[in-house]
Amino acid sequence: MPFAEDEMNAADVSAGDTAWVLISAALVLLMTVGLAFFYGGMVRAKSVLNMVMMSVVTMGLIGVLWVLVGFSLVFGESIGGFIGNPMDFAGLTALLNEDAVVDGTPTLIFAGFQAAFAIIAVALVSGAVADRMRFSAWVVFAVVWALLVYFPAAHWVFAFNGSVSENGGFIANNLGAVDFAGGTAIHINAGAAALALALVLRPRIGFRRAPMRPHNLPLVMLGAGLLWFGWFGFNAGSALGANHTAAFAWINTLAAPAAAMLAWLIVERIRDGRPTSLGAASGVVAGLVGITPAAAAVSPLGAIAIGTLAGIGSALAIGLKTKLGYDDSLDVVGVHLVAGLIGTLAIGVLANPASPAGEAGLLHGGGLHLLGVEALSAAIVLVYSFVVTTVIALVLRSMMGGIRVTSHEESFGIDVSAHAESGYEFSQVPYTSQNITRSIVIPAPEQQEARP
Template identity: 55%
Template sequence: MPDGFSAGDTAFVLVSAALVMVMTPGLAFFYGGMVRAKSTLNMLAMSFLSLGIVSVLWVLYGYSLSFGPDAGAGLIGNLDFLGMNGIGLNDLAGTIPVTAFSAFQLMFAIITPALISGAIADRAKFTAWGLFVALWVTVVYFPVAHWVFFFDGGNGGWLGDRNGVIDFAGGTAVHINAGVAGLALCLVLGRRIGFRKDPMRPHSLPLVMLGSGLLWFGWFGFNAGSALAANGVAAMALINTQVATGAALIGWLIYEKLRHGAFTTLGAASGAVAGLVAVTPACGSVSPLGAVAIGLVAGAACAAAISLKYRFGFDDSLDVVGVHAVGGAIGSLLVGLFATGTVGQTAKGLFYGGGFEQLGKQAMGVAVVAVYSFVLSWLLAKAIDRTIGFRVSEEVEVAGIDQAEHAESAYDFSALGSGLGRSSAAPAPTPATAAPAATAVTAVAKSTEKTEVDAR
């Protein structure tokens, strides 16, 4: 290997890439538990489809557009690395091979469109979703990744390298980008049938908790790995990630208790994700105390923000806008207040003597990415809807999207009661004797559903 190569840094980044990959299945579980049982598999599959599509496109042209030499004005990379050609085994990005850096960044590209899927749960055609993912990463994610993450001595991306917007691990490129795209999609597809009328509670809170735990675990690779070296900045990013997430969990639960009178497991899981989102852009530039402050603010603010969909009438199924768009914006803006200038960045925030300059830069980054993502996402979704149709039929949505789109169901309900709790010698119930029991179960289910609707 050439001079400057570090085996330790390379191993660290490769492990971090694997951790980030685990986040996408974690997201699938998180979203899969939050939907109703009849949509579970579709929710899982939407995240896994991103693993397939984006991996292929990244090799074909995604890496080149994101991290190829700038094609002009810091807007997009050129096509020098189509098919990953021209990249040698010994070529370095800092102290690690370019291939290791590419693998790490690929995992960011995969999870970003997967995050969007939660906004349109229960109602999107799987083929339309796959087409949207392919188009969206091409015209939205790859350019924005170049703006934010490509550094070339002042001649790289126009937001990060040329204008000093701090985004250590993806508050703008990943979370604001995905959150605002989710808003555009749920506006194009419209509300679910029964929105604000029928109970649409999570069918499996244990799955939600499992998913949030996997996300929390993988996020250490997401944030600490963004240092691209096993050094003090990576260690600070890791501890900032942990304490901000814990603080956000507490902040969400406190808001929930005061507002709704209970500490819920869904609130704990959502608060943790909100903290992870908010600390992502800031973890390499703030102190642990600053990370705690960011987490507390994000937890309470995101908990409040999820009610916006009821106020404004847009059906963001799994609160992608309230958690990712709002959380990403909070974290990005608070860099302008809490950046110490002594961690991984020299720029200082308002509270550390830097004035309003960095806050202004952060606000510009948030606004530019939000507007670009919303406009392009809306246009793509509208084009798909007008051509092949983006939304499933009303019959499919009511019956359950899993059977219609995947010919499968997550749970085999037909097996329930087929001999359950019955001795081998006992005769099977006749249709006449079974009918009253079935009628009683149906009556209880309807009564329960009515109670839930009234409570809502």
């Protein structure tokens, strides 16, 4: 039986709650556009369109995949606590009945809300492979990764017993971990996958030797602003109602990124001598990531503490890629994995029993149990994502004859070779299949390393 029996009453639908979830779903979908700007501004000008397209195409790929089978794999009747039955809600046809209700809202809009989560979770990974992954390889990877990594992890974390189906995932129901809006399923998951994919692809040409500065910082700031704006729907919308829990999550989603931005800027001022706009934008995102799992579990003071820790931790972590030699182009590991871990583990320390989650962390007399549960759930998702992503990348590299662009394309930029377009067009000669090759000028070897 796919639906939980107590969720099958159309009279239980709340117009106010439904309106809030509809708005929140749209806000979360907007976040992927914000991510495209955020990532697009951070790459070099020669690859901005390719970076934006990696997020945009994910909206199409995962949007269709979610309707066909994704929602069912995440929220269908659980098979051993690991994955939902793919046939329960295939095509979403089983949700067309007006009696399909979840927490006072039509299950259809709940499906739409969760679709936006799935889209941005996949798009996040793309930041680690900027400037060097073939677009066709990214398309295939995004579909396979969603099927084999994101959908299972989302089932473990988001599918509660009796919500959509009778039985759900093992992290939510057996371990009892607190993860309000996806610190494990989305951010730790995407961060671990980003690390695996970056290792398989290997560093960009000129990594640690040539400058690879962001080409458009106003675009980065615009993207960060859209992400913060949309994140209110991401976190407060996860309450699935216009209620006290939503208000609790909303104020924490204000406090944590504000503190994280300040913390990042202070680190830059002490370490580098000057605070930067890129640091401010990155600090905001780190704080948003950190508060995501804890948005309904800590007080506003706890949110400030999490934001501060996330801002400091991520600001320091992004330097590891240079020391360790892995090329995570746009710091998905340093921001999403690190801040996601900080936010998840902080629940075990800062969880306030007066919060909607009702759990007590170490500082509130809760003992070590909750911290252990949070650490275990984070470790499970991290290890699963890293291992399976590595296997996916290696198999695709073998089957597709490589998943990285040629050195020729990488040196000139992927925009022209992959999309026959340029983000900033100054030439009067159009890029067509006939003249695209002739329009490409390969820099001399000594120029390739110094090319910004």
